[in-house]
Structure formats: structure tokens, C-alpha cells
Amino acid sequence: KQEVTQIPAALSVPEGENLVLNCSFTDSAIYNLQWFRQDPGKGLTSLLLIQSSQREQTSGRLNASLDKSSGRSTLYIAASQPGDSATYLCAPASGGSYIPTFGRGTSLIVHP
Amino acid sequence: EPEVTQTPSHQVTQMGQEVILRCVPISNHLYFYWYRQILGQKVEFLVSFYNNEISEKSEIFDDQFSVERPDGSNFTLKIRSTKLEDSAMYFCASSDMDISQETQYFGPGTRLLVL
Numbered sequence: 690k691q692e693v694t695q696i697p698a699a700l701s702v703p704e705g706e707n708l709v710l711n712c713s714f715t716d717s718a719i720y721n722l723q724w725f726r727q728d729p730g731k732g733l734t735s736l737l738l739i740q741s742s743q744r745e746q747t748s749g750r751l752n753a754s755l756d757k758s759s760g761r762s763t764l765y766i767a768a769s770q771p772g773d774s775a776t777y778l779c780a781p782a783s784g785g786s787y788i789p790t791f792g793r794g795t796s797l798i799v800h801p
Numbered sequence: 802e803p804e805v806t807q808t809p810s811h812q813v814t815q816m817g818q819e820v821i822l823r824c825v826p827i828s829n830h831l832y833f834y835w836y837r838q839i840l841g842q843k844v845e846f847l848v849s850f851y852n853n854e855i856s857e858k859s860e861i862f863d864d865q866f867s868v869e870r871p872d873g874s875n876f877t878l879k880i881r882s883t884k885l886e887d888s889a890m891y892f893c894a895s896s897d898m899d900i901s902q903e904t905q906y907f908g909p910g911t912r913l914l915v916l
Contacts, residue, residue: 693843723904732805732892732907733844778844788857791844 712779805908824893
């Protein structure tokens with residue numbers, strides 16, 4: 690059974706800092722891995738999807754890397770802004786049905 | 802931009818009552834999903850639905866749960882006899898391709914409270 694761990698659980702930083710959010714997973718036989726953002730009381734928004742054959746994906750100030758063999762992914766946020774404040778969820782998809790397994794998330798606060 | 806919508810946003814019910822949570826997926830999507838998130842816990846997969854049938858379900862999705870696509874637009878989750886532990890946020894999601902290739906789009910959720 691896939692287990693997903695995200696470190697740190699919470700992070701509070703001043704605006705402008707570059708951030709690294711870590712995700713590890715136990716079953717490296719994944720098809721893809723997604724990073725989601727969840728705002729309080731809201732649904733999930735997909736940020737990046739990395740296929741198992743890829744090493745990284747970039748979207749604006751976000752860059753996600755994947756090391757499938759070691760069961761790790763990293764989300765890098767450049768020049769953080771207060772609007773980046775949210776919970777970030779890592780979700781690798783494994784098994785025959787490609788259903789994602791979610792971590793508990795990293796709760797990020799970026800203060801002005 | 803098209804989005805997934807869910808109704809109601811909040812529902813309070815008594816233990817043992819039936820509830821139906823409703824979702825309107827993005828119109829051209831073919832794959833539909835329900836997830837739940839108990840307060841303070843991880844998001845958990847419940848069920849996926851494609852071509853008018855369940856394609857995958859988790860251990861959580863027992864006989865008390867059912868899903869239906871009653872018409873061309875709605876996708877519903879029914880809980881027949883609610884239990885206290887069913888209190889959670891329920892998210893609907895949809896995608897236009899298999900999620901090995903394409904991300905899912907999530908609705909804002911329905912917060913269910915069972916008393």
C-alpha cells in the first residue's frame with residue numbers, strides 16, 4: 690500500500706523566499722505524481738503533473754522534480770508571495786487504476 | 802473557465818438518514834471521481850466512474866455508498882444510512898482522459914456533518 694509523507698508539515702516564511710517542499714513515497718512503481726494546492730475550505734487545484742518518465746515539470750514560479758527510484762519528489766517555489774499561502778499536497782498515482790494517494794500536505798504561510 | 806460544481810456546499814443530517822451529494826462535472830469530461838477528507842486528515846479516494854459504471858473503488862466505498870449519473874450532466878454520491886464517521890468534506894472531480902495522462906479537476910466540496 691502506498692504511503693506518502695510530506696515534510697515539513699508546516700512552514701512560515703517572509704515574502705520573497707525560495708522554498709522547497711518535500712514528498713516521499715514508499716511504492717516507486719508510480720505512473721505519475723501530482724502536486725496540488727488546497728486553500729482553506731476549498732477544493733484542490735492541480736499545479737503540476739509529472740509523468741513517471743519525466744524528471745521535472747515547470748509552471749511559472751513552480752518547479753517539481755521526481756526521482757522515482759528513490760521515491761521522492763520536490764516542489765520548488767521561487768520568490769514566494771502571500772498569495773502562495775495554502776496547503777500543498779503531493780499525490781503519486783500507482784496501481785492499475787492510476788488513482789492518486791495523497792500526503793497530509795505542507796501548510797505554507799507567506800507573510801508580507 | 803469551465804469548473805466542477807457541487808451542491809449543497811454544506812449539509813447537516815441525523816445519523817441513519819440518507820444523503821445525496823450532487824456534482825456537475827465539466828461538460829466534455831468522461832471520467833468522474835469522488836474523494837473525501839475527514840477534518841485534519843488526508844484526502845482519500847472513494848470511487849471512480851467511467852462509461853456509466855464504477856471502474857475502481859476503495860475499501861471505504863462499502864454497500865452504504867452508491868454513485869449514479871442520472872442524466873447527462875449530474876454525478877451523485879448517495880450514502881444510504883449515514884454514520885457519525887461519515888462526517889467529512891466530499892470532493893467530486895472529473896477529467897477528460899484517463900488520469901494516467903491528464904489531471905483531474907476538483908469541485909469546491911460538500912461539507913457533510915452527521916449528528
